[in-house]
Amino acid sequence: MAARETIAAVGAGRMGRGMAVAFAYSGHPVRLIDAKPRPMDEFDRLKAEIRAELGSTFVLMADVGLMQASEADAMLARVEVVGHDDLAAALAGVPFVFEGVPETLEAKREVFERLSRHADADAVIASTTSTILSNDLQGFVTPPDRFLNAHWLNPAYLVPLVEVSPGDATDPAVTARLLDLLERIGKVPVTCAVSPGYIVPRIQALAMNEAARLVEEGVASSADIDKATKYGFGFRFAVLGLLEFIDWGGGDILYHASRYMTRATGQNRFAAPDIIETNMAEGRRGLRDGRGFLDYDGLDVAAYQRERIGAFAAMLRHLDKMPVKGD
Template identity: 70%
Template sequence: MSAKAVIAAVGAGRMGRGIAIAFAYAGHPVRLIDVKPRSDMEFDQLRKAAATEIASTLAMMADLGMLQASDTQTIAQRISYHSLADAASALANADVIFEGVPETLDAKRDAFKLISEHVDPASIVASTTSTILSNDLQAFVSSPGRFLNAHWLNPAFLVPLVELSPGDATDPSVTERLKALLEDIGKVPVVCSASPGYIVPRIQALAMNEAARMVEEGVASAEDIDKATKYGFGFRFAVLGLLEFIDWGGGDILYYASRYMTGATGEDRFSSPPIIERNMKEGRIGLRTQQGFLDYADMDVPAYQQERLAAFVAMLRHLDKMPVKGE
């Protein structure tokens, strides 16, 4: 794959436009392809609307200091717009194709049929679905070994994470090629199996439902729950990963807290999974035993702790929430 691979985004909605901006910003030529049957007039209206939105987004990014205002036109010009009638030529020599049509099997099947008919045999084909498993889509693609899912989080041009989910038939080299391309444009790709909810949606669904449940139960106001999330939950997990956080405090804390919460609420959703109990029995407590979910045996733990605490202080400065120092 060339340093500036040609990218095709099939589906000209929010996700397609966000991916187009992300790659155009990084210097790649991008073809934004509309796959809905439209008259010439209707497509022209769509093209103008998409171009206007992309130009507005780039202007906002310039206002935020992500680029110079003088660069917005150059970046926008890397994106070309193609109708269904022009899809064949737009797909013909694209290196990577991201499908971003509505979340129905019929829409996906039609999109992949179109893609499969016109792409180069060596092209990578990726869905961006947030709900359908890669194994359920792989059969729609010719040469299914080149297919995987790439779940971007909105807004795609800002959020670093992209969750890559290969199907059973995916060639491992395809996953590595797409991972390298995403890293090259500054994204943070992670690889997960074909599992409902992937990683982030699965975790955030639990957290969001619990927050809503606390409002329903009158535990706290929506405003205070959000404040607690921003300055407690979000603050810490912007620096430490969830499993790293378990190790930081100690897996035994989670073990006993889960037992208490399950008993106090009578709700099994607070019970810990078997791996927490196994780690307790095996002494994999975390930093204190140098083994937990992560391995700290060869790490300079005091230096690691100092680095993470420095990151906490940087977050405090960013949030303008440094402790008030007395005279």
């Protein structure tokens, strides 16, 4: 088996540590680099804290069946914690560098200038920012075509999704290299345009704010709202994607529901986007039309529905919420 690439994670906070676990679990040597200059005694304490936390994480992963307990020491040994002053040496020969410093342009600019000077000329440099657009960071990297955003969701070692957002100047080959790396460690990368909130945070912000409004308006208790999202909203969307769900029930349902909710609440935030009305006009209501947001041409609909219902049943068993069966 070919040796796995060494990965550098610059910034030893929550995201850096999460990525270190993810890559070490998949067999990659990792250099977790402290981005903050600090006295040696303070760094030694930090290093001990990091190694203790990573060790505990591997033990926890073994406890929940993701690995054997006997593998924890070997995985921890793949992670080298490196001090700020040793960054240049730590980047030598590293083909992928992930930045995870605080979410300010000043902090990003400083670390990217250092990475540009010391990383290998062909190294991919990726930010893990959850807020700043790749185009706003790309100018800090030399050359800018090797830079892009890779937004991991916490906990990074568990959540499969990584949102990859190339900047306008990103070389497509760089994007392809990063997607390949992520897929090889079992992640599910998606590519999105330079847009605030990427995909998940944008959808998530709307859902979380609406849940908070339900509490504010006294519609239901916090406990019942969370129960509704876990066993209704989350349950369905763990099996069907949001757009797939629209197609499953029919875009006309969303069209009419949106019109009613907008009138009943007087809030334009419930109005459907133009694409819903366009799909209605073009006969793209979803599964029963053979097309919607997705194309179902040639699909064995009965087999598809059976597979999805089977996945719902598996979720019910996982949640221990199987329907009560009578005698």
